[in-house]
Amino acid sequence: MRINLTKKDIINSIYMQIGFSKKISENIFDDILDQIVENLIKYKKLKISNFGTFVLKIKKSRPGYNFKTKQKEIISERSVVQFKPSKEFKNFINNHV
Helix, strand or coil, X not given: CCCCCCHHHHHHHHHHHHCCCHXXXXXXXXXXXXXXXXXXXXXXXXXXXXXXXXXXXXXXXXXXXXXXXXXXXXXXXXXXXXXXXXXXXXXXXXXXX
């Protein structure tokens, strides 16, 4: 059972379905990812119709514990991306599982 989907797999799928060269297919895929990242950074939220919403959240720093060194440490503040699937996406998944 395969659980990983690679960039190469997606590019090959674009290549096979649309018929563009692999280089053009790779450029299309990279442009899509660039748009997602740019919009998340600029607006902190990105909604893709019938798919879901990506939200950029800031996690505050907090105390933590390093199990390797057995020392208490501060986990630094960082940005995380959260994804909430749309109702249509959830229905599609539930009908095809």
